[in-house]
Amino acid sequence: MGLLALAEVERGARARLPAPIWDFIAGGSGEERTLAANLTQFGHYALRPRVLVDVSVCDPSVTLLGSPLRTPIGVAPMAYHRLVDPEGETATARAAGRTGTLLVAGIFASRSLEEIAAAATGPLWLQLYWLRRREVLAGLVERAEAAGYLALVLTVDAPRVGRRLRDLRNGFAVPSGVRAVNLDPELMAASHRGGAGASGIEDHAREQFDPALTWSDLAWLRARTRLPLVLKGILTAEDARLAAEHGADAVVVSNHGGRQLDGALTSLAALPEVVDALPPDFPVLFDGGVRTGTDIAVALALGARAVLVGRPVLWGLAVGGEDGAAEVLDLLGTELTHAMALLGRPRLRDLDRGALGAAAFAP
Ligand code: FNR
Numbered sequence: 127m128g129l130l131a132l133a134e135v136e137r138g139a140r141a142r143l144p145a146p147i148w149d150f151i152a153g154g155s156g157e158e159r160t161l162a163a164n165l166t167q168f169g170h171y172a173l174r175p176r177v178l179v180d181v182s183v184c185d186p187s188v189t190l191l192g193s194p195l196r197t198p199i200g201v202a203p204m205a206y207h208r209l210v211d212p213e214g215e216t217a218t219a220r221a222a223g224r225t226g227t228l229l230v231a232g233i234f235a236s237r238s239l240e241e242i243a244a245a246a247t248g249p250l251w252l253q254l255y256w257l258r259r260r261e262v263l264a265g266l267v268e269r270a271e272a273a274g275y276l277a278l279v280l281t282v283d284a285p286r287v288g289r290r291l292r293d294l295r296n297g298f299a300v301p302s303g304v305r306a307v308n309l310d311p312e313l314m315a316a317s318h319r320g321g322a323g324a325s326g327i328e329d330h331a332r333e334q335f336d337p338a339l340t341w342s343d344l345a346w347l348r349a350r351t352r353l354p355l356v357l358k359g360i361l362t363a364e365d366a367r368l369a370a371e372h373g374a375d376a377v378v379v380s381n382h383g384g385r386q387l388d389g390a391l392t393s394l395a396a397l398p399e400v401v402d403a404l405p406p407d408f409p410v411l412f413d414g415g416v417r418t419g420t421d422i423a424v425a426l427a428l429g430a431r432a433v434l435v436g437r438p439v440l441w442g443l444a445v446g447g448e449d450g451a452a453e454v455l456d457l458l459g460t461e462l463t464h465a466m467a468l469l470g471r472p473r474l475r476d477l478d479r480g481a482l483g484a485a486a487f488a489p
Pocket residue numbers: 150151152164202203204205232233234253281358380381382383384385413414415416434435436437438
């Protein structure tokens with residue numbers, strides 16, 4: 127593609143995808159205030175470059191829960207990659223492997239966990255929602271372990287699905303040719319219904335997600351696996367402390383890309399309090415609105431160990447399949463390395479809060 131900026135691939139994806147699918151991917155919940163704020167949040171900080179530092183070698187590599195990564199960038203868990211590319215998650219897995227990044231496959235993946243694992247050449251984690259039927263979760267955990275997944279990511283910001291007005295207006299239903307193949311078709315039937323004023327995604331979640339889940343239930347999952355457990359969707363110091371107390375090995379600071387509680391604070395606003403509430407070496411990941419290498423530099427400077435990227439990976443897949451997704455991930459890594467050089471911080475450990483100031487032009 128010869129990609130220079132992610133905005134180009136966003137335009138390409140929008141032109142290519144049917145409107146209801148574009149809306150499902152691009153949209154947020156409610157008035158989409160949090161969605162919009164995720165993009166402007168980085169403008170609240172200015173970068174403070176240091177000069178006359180030897181930046182002839184800049185090294186963005188990092189180790190995350192024991193896995194070495196070429197860059198501190200991973201693919202956020204997203205449902206149904208086959209909505210945008212006939213191959214789906216196996217193409218994403220190859221793209222992540224090629225670029226030395228992490229793929230977090232979603233519980234609603236449209237390729238089997240085993241096919242994704244066979245295509246992957248880099249680290250793979252599996253994201254779960256807590257379903258009412260625990261035996262289904264237990265089965266997925268067993269399969270993930272057998273297939274070589276290296277961590278489980280439990281998404282905790284979705285006791286129900288956010289009110290995504292675009293999907294309700296479109297009567298969005300997951301097309302029948304795209305299926306969450308890792309789950310029983312009978313469990314997924316509502317996702318394919320949709321219809322006037324309804325969202326298949328919302329209806330399905332109401333039926334299948336367990337809204338009664340509390341901290342004490344985590345022991346059940348903890349006891350079922352030897353894999354590290356990551357909690358995704360933490361936005362407060364209080365919950366960060368509880369996550370550590372209840373045996374989480376890492377957290378993802380995330381507002382679900384503005385798709386859950388509209389009006390929720392931005393991930394970047396939450397990041398410092400979460401980092402400060404946890405022991406210094408506790409891995410904190412970040413997602414939401416990452417579109418450039420300098421966005422990544424800001425999140426790392428505030429204490430994130432790595433970032434996850436959501437929509438841009440689907441744009442890349444939509445426009446160019448595996449190559450398109452790889453190009454998106456490569457560009458972000460290249461931009462980050464460039465930012466490290468111009469910031470005078472050639473190693474990730476040099477990227478601390480001293481790299482940030484208040485932006486004079488804050489949005
Ligand atoms: C998501 N996200 C998501 N998160 C999750 O834990 N489980 C899931 O199944 C999904 N599915 C999903 C589908 C689509 C189409 C999108 C866009 C997002 C949220 C995702 O993991 C991540 O938190 C955000 O996408 C990050 O924000 P950006 O990078 O998209 O701005």
